[in-house]
Amino acid sequence: MTTTINPKPRRQAAARPKRQTASARKTLAGELARRLPAIYPDAHCELVSSNPLELLVATILSAQCTDKRVNLTTPALFARCPAARDYAEIPQEELEALVRSTGFYRNKAKNLRAMGQALLERHGGEVPSTLEALAALPGVGRKTANVVLGNAFSLNEGVVVDTHVGRLARRLGLTSHTDPVRVEHDLMALFPRSTWTDLSHWLIFHGRRRCAARKPDCASCELRDLCPSAPACEPH
Numbered sequence: 001m002t003t004t005i006n007p008k009p010r011r012q013a014a015a016r017p018k019r020q021t022a023s024a025r026k027t028l029a030g031e032l033a034r035r036l037p038a039i040y041p042d043a044h045c046e047l048v049s050s051n052p053l054e055l056l057v058a059t060i061l062s063a064q065c066t067d068k069r070v071n072l073t074t075p076a077l078f079a080r081c082p083a084a085r086d087y088a089e090i091p092q093e094e095l096e097a098l099v100r101s102t103g104f105y106r107n108k109a110k111n112l113r114a115m116g117q118a119l120l121e122r123h124g125g126e127v128p129s130t131l132e133a134l135a136a137l138p139g140v141g142r143k144t145a146n147v148v149l150g151n152a153f154s155l156n157e158g159v160v161v162d163t164h165v166g167r168l169a170r171r172l173g174l175t176s177h178t179d180p181v182r183v184e185h186d187l188m189a190l191f192p193r194s195t196w197t198d199l200s201h202w203l204i205f206h207g208r209r210r211c212a213a214r215k216p217d218c219a220s221c222e223l224r225d226l227c228p229s230a231p232a233c234e235p236h
């Protein structure tokens with residue numbers, strides 16, 4: 001007798017999203033802004049910091065590195081360098097040793113020292129709270145500036161577009177772009193300004209917990225009914 005065993009449901013790759021109309025994208029964004037905070041009420045920046053300088057430094061270190069690794073590295077660094085002047089004055093070799101485990105440590109140490117000097121020369125040792133001034137600091141781009149503005153100053157000046165946010169925005173059909181700045185502008189046009197900082201937290205949490213790059217868990221996804229990339233099969 002042949003016994004038929006139902007195969008274990010396998011995760012399917014996310015399908016390529018169909019192009020959406022502008023009004024469909026707006027409606028989708030409204031539903032996401034309603035649903036995501038309920039799914040991830042505790043979404044937050046996962047870099048540990050207690051002031052704008054610490055968050056700026058942690059974000060610079062997070063390039064090409066996990067937040068977990070950065071959080072293991074920063075306690076000793078923050079104890080050694082509590083102020084901008086400390087970054088300006090610490091020897092390169094000592095700083096390299098402190099940030100080595102985050103990768104690209106020579107460059108990161110060089111940028112942190114130059115950032116400390118720029119904060120002293122241009123801002124009296126304080127972290128500025130405008131996009132222009134932040135993005136003009138060595139080693140700081142628009143993404144890092146948005147992280148600091150949104151999370152240390154509670155200012156919604158833009159949307160942080162990292163690898164998770166870009167992937168989710170494309171899979172959900174909110175943008176067709178791959179360039180982070182163009183993705184950011186598409187998201188800013190679709191979501192209310194008051195949600196911009198939280199939006200990136202919600203999408204990063206969803207990207208880490210449900211919609212991984214290689215194996216999205218579409219079968220269990222809370223956004224499956226909204227998502228144009230969900231495979232056309234019934235949830236198991």
Ligand code: SF4
Nearest residue numbers: 014211216218221227
């Ligand atoms: S958002 Fe959900 S349904 Fe869409 S691709 Fe990601 S895991 Fe699948």
